[in-house]
Amino acid sequence: MGSVVISLDAELGWGFHDIEAPPRERVEAGSRGWLTMLDLLEEFEVPATWAVVGHLMLEDCDGRHDDHPTGPSWFERERTEWAHREDLRFGPDLVEGILDSPVDHEFASHSFSHVLFGRPETTREVAEAELERCCEVAARWGLLFESFVYPRNDVGHRDVLAEYGVKAYRGKSPTRDGVRGVFDSLVRDRSFLVEPTMDERGLVNVPASMFLFGFEGRARTIAESVWADPMVVTARRGIDEAAENDGVFHMWLHPNNLTHQRDADRMRAILEHVDRRRIDSDLTVETMSDVARRIRPMSNDFSAVTPGRN
Ligand SMILES: [Zn+2]
Ligand SMILES: [Zn+2]
Numbered sequence: 001m002g003s004v005v006i007s008l009d010a011e012l013g014w015g016f017h018d019i020e021a022p023p024r025e026r027v028e029a030g031s032r033g034w035l036t037m038l039d040l041l042e043e044f045e046v047p048a049t050w051a052v053v054g055h056l057m058l059e060d061c062d063g064r065h066d067d068h069p070t071g072p073s074w075f076e077r078e079r080t081e082w083a084h085r086e087d088l089r090f091g092p093d094l095v096e097g098i099l100d101s102p103v104d105h106e107f108a109s110h111s112f113s114h115v116l117f118g119r120p121e122t123t124r125e126v127a128e129a130e131l132e133r134c135c136e137v138a139a140r141w142g143l144l145f146e147s148f149v150y151p152r153n154d155v156g157h158r159d160v161l162a163e164y165g166v167k168a169y170r171g172k173s174p175t176r177d178g179v180r181g182v183f184d185s186l187v188r189d190r191s192f193l194v195e196p197t198m199d200e201r202g203l204v205n206v207p208a209s210m211f212l213f214g215f216e217g218r219a220r221t222i223a224e225s226v227w228a229d230p231m232v233v234t235a236r237r238g239i240d241e242a243a244e245n246d247g248v249f250h251m252w253l254h255p256n257n258l259t260h261q262r263d264a265d266r267m268r269a270i271l272e273h274v275d276r277r278r279i280d281s282d283l284t285v286e287t288m289s290d291v292a293r294r295i296r297p298m299s300n301d302f303s304a305v306t307p308g309r310n
Pocket of ligand 1: 055060061062063064065075078
């Protein structure tokens, strides 16, 4: 019997601040998508791992962050185009929404300012600064985190994560995203189940199985005109596989992927299926930190408190 894991990269503007021309629709959809996902997860009582960009938990900032080793140029958009877009730079109310949910979500980290950890220019010092600030701001909120989602899934500096007490991260998917992944599953009958592994530092890799919004635009519209939403069909297959076999089916998305009603409909259909299979089989829903605890049962270095508000 397997399990389903859902992780969300909760970032508002931070997922795009280093991009020359951020995709407008997605930037503007961030907070609405966040609230929609909170509602849907609550409706189906499905706990998820919410990987939050640390900067969102600040009340305000000077837009420079002079003490950050990346230097103020990394934060330039805060001082220019988004100087008056506090709603893209901060989101304490949205973070409260995760913590106050009746569903036992996992509060996790998506770095402090969406630095790409695998890039050569990201020195160890930068990685440490990102983790340090996440831990600081979390502590001010009375929170700890045990799971980390790398910005753009760019894995790097795993030793720094371990140093700051992280126990789990989301590794790259062994299968392909988008149309190709759908093809692999539906035509080539490839499995989407992943097997979490622990590295030499005790850090558990909970690889992604499937990005839920890799099949968009025209291709999606055409597919939907002749067929049901192909991502829903594929996700249901993954959920069924996890209900019948050992292994983890790990889906992920950004709240800002919910740009239209059909995106919320997709998530509803997927969560409905998770709920249905949880009732008629031994399928469980886990967070990334639940998986890490299960994989490393012998180590007792987890804090006694569940991640979340102390
Ligand atoms: Zn700032
Ligand atoms: Zn991100």
